[in-house]
Amino acid sequence: MERxxxxxxxxxxxxxCPGGALxxxxxxxxxxxxxxxxxxxxxxxxxxFASRDWHPAVTRHFKEYGGMWPPHCVxxxxxxxxxxxxxxxxxxxxxxxxxxxDSDSYSAFEGTxxxxxxxxxxxxxxxxxxxxxxxLATDYCVRSSALDAVRAGLTVTVLTDCVAGVExxxxxxxxxxxxxxxxxxxxxxxxxI
Numbered sequence: 001m002e003r004x005x006x007x008x009x010x011x012x013x014x015x016x017c018p019g020g021a022l023x024x025x026x027x028x029x030x031x032x033x034x035x036x037x038x039x040x041x042x043x044x045x046x047x048x049f050a051s052r053d054w055h056p057a058v059t060r061h062f063k064e065y066g067g068m069w070p071p072h073c074v075x076x077x078x079x080x081x082x083x084x085x086x087x088x089x090x091x092x093x094x095x096x097x098x099x100x101x102d103s104d105s106y107s108a109f110e111g112t113x114x115x116x117x118x119x120x121x122x123x124x125x126x127x128x129x130x131x132x133x134x135x136l137a138t139d140y141c142v143r144s145s146a147l148d149a150v151r152a153g154l155t156v157t158v159l160t161d162c163v164a165g166v167e168x169x170x171x172x173x174x175x176x177x178x179x180x181x182x183x184x185x186x187x188x189x190x191x192x193i
Contacts, residue, residue, distance in 0.1 A: 001040070001193055006047040006128040008119075008149075009034050010108055010135030010142050012086045013052055015072040015079035017136075022072040024137050024164045031085035033162045033190045034134050040193070042089035047126055049119065050088055051108035051135070051145070054080060054096035061104050073098070095119050107144035109152065120152055130155040132193065134162025139172040143180060150183045157186040157193070 015021040017028040038048050053073035061067040073080040082088065097111030098104065105111065108119050123131065131149045133156060135142055142163050149156045158180060165173030181187070 001044055001046060001132070002130050003046075004127055004129040005041070006049060006123060006126065006131055007037055007041045008108060008131055008133045008135075008145060009038065009048070009050040009086070009088070010133060010145055011051055011053055011073075011137070012083050012135050013073055013079065014081050014083055015053075017083050020072070021070055021079050022166075024166055027136050027164045028083055028085060030134060030136065030162045030164055031083050033159070035085070035087035037132070037134065037159060037162065037190045037193070038087065038089050038092070040190070041132075042091070047128065048089055048092045049095055049108070049122070050082065050092050051095040051097055051111055051119070051141070052080065052082065053098045053105075053141075055098045056101050059098070059101045061098060067104070075099075093122060095122075106141045107148045108141070109145060109148035123152075123154070128154065130157065132157045132159060132188075134159035136164060137173075138163040138165035139168075139176040140166060143176040146180050146185050147183055150185060155186070156180075156184070157188050159190055159193070160187050161189045
């Protein structure tokens, strides 16, 4: 890891794990390697960010209001909590997204810290040039966040042992990884960084 690196953990929340409202198959398996990655970044004195869906109860993101998803990660609900197996180090910056009733906000770059600062502004203020990304889901929020990071001029590495996909259609995750690769995203495992 370079000195200008940061880790972004995307949406490892109860509702996206098995048993949740929008459970990713085996989604909870990413918690352990991401916890190890977060500890490595903390030990190196590097920043850790954790994004979360933080939807209002009424949002066009949900099926009953015109969206494509069942209700999930509603603000303040147990489903919106980070998965209990995910160990976030002290000082982790939480980025909330999907807070507006009229937007989907798949990318963590569309989210904000509690004080309103965007993820992009936080990374720029810290001089981050290389963003490591893992979490849920490969084919939606990880994909969108990684592609937005590339567009923001960052070097991006997706941790392949720390992602899992929704797979609404077979092959969605593989296609997302291909799209990321074509955009210049690199790939590694936690033990390879």
